[in-house]
Amino acid sequence: MAPSSESEQPGTARDLAVPVPAHVEARTGDPFVIGPGVRVVTDGSTEAVAVAVMAASRLHRLSDVPVAVLHEDDGTPGSVVLALADAATVGVPAGTDASLAHEAYRIDVTADRAVLTAVSGAGLLHAAHTLQQCAVPGAEPATWTVAPQLVVDHPRFAWRGLCLDVARHFFGVPDLLRVLDLMASLKLNVLHLHLTDDQGWRLDVPSRPALAAVSGLTAVGGDPGGYYSSQDWAQLLGYAASRHVTVVPEIDLPGHVNAALHALGELTPSGRPARAYTGIDVGFSRLHVDLPATRPFLHDVLGDVAAMTPGPWVHVGGDEVLTMEPAEYRALVRAAVEELAAAGKTVVGWQEVASALDGPPAPGEGPALEEALASAVVQYWDEREGAEEVTRAAAHGARVVLSPATRVYLDMRYDAATPVGLEWAGHVEVRDSYEWEPLDVLPGVPADRVLGVEAALWTETVRTSEDLFLLLLPRLAAVAEVAWSRADARGWDSFAARLPRQTARWDERGYTWYRSPQVPWSAGR
Numbered sequence: 001m002a003p004s005s006e007s008e009q010p011g012t013a014r015d016l017a018v019p020v021p022a023h024v025e026a027r028t029g030d031p032f033v034i035g036p037g038v039r040v041v042t043d044g045s046t047e048a049v050a051v052a053v054m055a056a057s058r059l060h061r062l063s064d065v066p067v068a069v070l071h072e073d074d075g076t077p078g079s080v081v082l083a084l085a086d087a088a089t090v091g092v093p094a095g096t097d098a099s100l101a102h103e104a105y106r107i108d109v110t111a112d113r114a115v116l117t118a119v120s121g122a123g124l125l126h127a128a129h130t131l132q133q134c135a136v137p138g139a140e141p142a143t144w145t146v147a148p149q150l151v152v153d154h155p156r157f158a159w160r161g162l163c164l165d166v167a168r169h170f171f172g173v174p175d176l177l178r179v180l181d182l183m184a185s186l187k188l189n190v191l192h193l194h195l196t197d198d199q200g201w202r203l204d205v206p207s208r209p210a211l212a213a214v215s216g217l218t219a220v221g222g223d224p225g226g227y228y229s230s231q232d233w234a235q236l237l238g239y240a241a242s243r244h245v246t247v248v249p250e251i252d253l254p255g256h257v258n259a260a261l262h263a264l265g266e267l268t269p270s271g272r273p274a275r276a277y278t279g280i281d282v283g284f285s286r287l288h289v290d291l292p293a294t295r296p297f298l299h300d301v302l303g304d305v306a307a308m309t310p311g312p313w314v315h316v317g318g319d320e321v322l323t324m325e326p327a328e329y330r331a332l333v334r335a336a337v338e339e340l341a342a343a344g345k346t347v348v349g350w351q352e353v354a355s356a357l358d359g360p361p362a363p364g365e366g367p368a369l370e371e372a373l374a375s376a377v378v379q380y381w382d383e384r385e386g387a388e389e390v391t392r393a394a395a396h397g398a399r400v401v402l403s404p405a406t407r408v409y410l411d412m413r414y415d416a417a418t419p420v421g422l423e424w425a426g427h428v429e430v431r432d433s434y435e436w437e438p439l440d441v442l443p444g445v446p447a448d449r450v451l452g453v454e455a456a457l458w459t460e461t462v463r464t465s466e467d468l469f470l471l472l473l474p475r476l477a478a479v480a481e482v483a484w485s486r487a488d489a490r491g492w493d494s495f496a497a498r499l500p501r502q503t504a505r506w507d508e509r510g511y512t513w514y515r516s517p518q519v520p521w522s523a524g525r
Helices: 046-063 121-134 173-185 209-215 230-242 258-263 294-308 326-342 351-356 367-374 387-395 430-434 465-472 475-484 492-509
Strands: 023-026 032-034 039-042 068-070 079-084 105-109 113-118 144-146 149-153 159-165 190-194 246-253 313-317 346-350 377-380 399-402 450-457
Touching (some): 039 046, 046 079, 113 121, 121 149, 209 258, 230 246, 313 326, 387 399, 430 492
Parallel strands (some): 039 079
Antiparallel strands (some): 023 149, 105 113
């Protein structure tokens, strides 16, 4: 490796990291050197050991030298130390919400060592990613250096997500593992998978094997389909858990259900299966509350998904149901909420479900359902309508995830020349995904009701992993900083200067990315 130039001398996390940390304090002295003799030392806790193994592997790839993992710290210089500590020791400000403090971390870097402490394994992983981002090429071959500094950091929002549509076009487990690696590097912690739609059904559920066997084979434009077996699902969930990402499965209903109707004729009024659909129109398919098969379908399928998924949330969609009367829509949404509440899950739904969350109970609805409705999560996406309903739901106890399409729908083209993507919400450039304030999106929703921010990528036009990552990057990094960093800690000029530093890792991982003219990419080379 060539000696570093003057412009490549060590900087702090404020200069190099994405998302930018809450507190960074530069210190004097020589940098910490990652090179021959570097080692990772843990406090012996399960969480620290798990992160240490990943950190050692990454340091090995970075410096091309062996990196040992040890469980006793004898004070030897050249150690990266990982340890759990309480929030006060980490330096979390008093009064910080417990869900945010849980992910907090601290990095103390001196010439001799880098000490990473955190409240949880998630925080340790965040710290390891920040430390890596702070490493720049050293003057000696096969060495990297990190400037002496103190970093104390925790997220602004607890939910920092990506919704990925695998129903229109299927992406297999290997692609999703790469997505999870990218998410973890950006401190995103929720992967919301849109598993079902008109065009395909992507999860094999025990109670209705025909759903995957029949409608797992279809996709937009007649492209190859696919689905996740129970083994695939378990592998994906395990990999996500190791990176402290929660998977939220979405079974879209009571609309966007043609794939289900195609596999199960009993869900149609005629009793005959619907034709397979491979177009991209929306709003034409629906369940029917009065059919005998509908409630057992909800009970069995939602129960299966809840049992297969350890996380606390299941998403029920609820969007773009254009051919159903409000009373029937309300009844079906509330039936889905009831089934999931009985299975121990909290319901998430697109903003349209807000209309079904309040109002007087129907006959047979009890206190348990009312409690589940009040604790639901509503995901706001369409800025053209629905703000009043979402605000009212928040006033009754619902929490809100913000996904404004003009900012974080990453299937929108960057510009008219982008070779893939849609344009119904306009063009979304990197700066559009970065320069917005979440708490300004729905002024009537109190800040403590805003659970977080989630980007979304729909795949009507997205056929390959190259298409996928081209639309994700670099905009996902922008959304990640909006979701993680304090409003007063971030700014476009700073972000645009730090962003080019991330591309070396993207290239190493084989991610396609868009060279936006808004960003001075040469600064990262």
